[in-house]
Amino acid sequence: MAFDVARVRAAYPALGEGFVHFDGAGGTQTAAAVVEAVAGAMRAATGNRSTAFLPGRRALDLVAGARAAVADLLGAQPSGVVLGPSATALTYTLARTLGAGWRPGDEVVVSRLDHDANVRPWVQAAQSSGATVRWAEFDPATGELPAGQYADLVTERTRLVAVTA
Incomplete structure (x- = not known):
């Protein structure tokens, strides 16, 4: 069909x-x-x-x-199922909640390929807690987010990896 x-x-x-x-x-x-x-x-x-x-x-x-x-x-x-005003608002709520437990030296990994709604809440939560933000880069020629880079980005200090699936 x-x-x-x-x-x-x-x-x-x-x-x-x-x-x-x-x-x-x-x-x-x-x-x-x-x-x-x-x-x-x-x-x-x-x-x-x-x-x-x-x-x-x-x-x-x-x-x-x-x-x-x-x-x-x-x-x-x-x-x-959690309902809320928007995905962005819900992500901010989750980021503030999880970020409250982060400390200086902790790390958060976000992607330059993601929409700001799945980046900014995590970056702001990391800044509030003193955690470090690590960035996954994308290939501008293909639009791909190479998975191999995560082996170097994710460490024992990583508390969150935010990537849209």
Whole structure:
């Protein structure tokens, strides 16, 4: 079965505006079905997650449904799914938490190929703790991130290696 590019593009209303999106952050182009689901959720009364009242129960159900959908997509358990405002915000939270345990002399390895959202939180956490940042370089001719360099970059002092998979 051939991949129906036209059908997929049609599912994303913003793509009909004629722009080319080379660095579309999550949520930049949203599928029509998602827009409708969000609008539907916003039309109903929801509140802080709670079992005490109907809007709170709706919020609980929405979060549980989202976790179940993501877990199903990834072949994971819903309890292992973390939702937040953005991947960048979640990475900052994780970086601050892990970085609190880093000390001067510890090392963090980041890549010059990665998006800033997977670099800056780790660099800032390292700076706050006095840890050293080590950089993995990429090959600008091929766009590849040579794996062999990690043998020299990762040491017994390495506390984190951040690379997008």
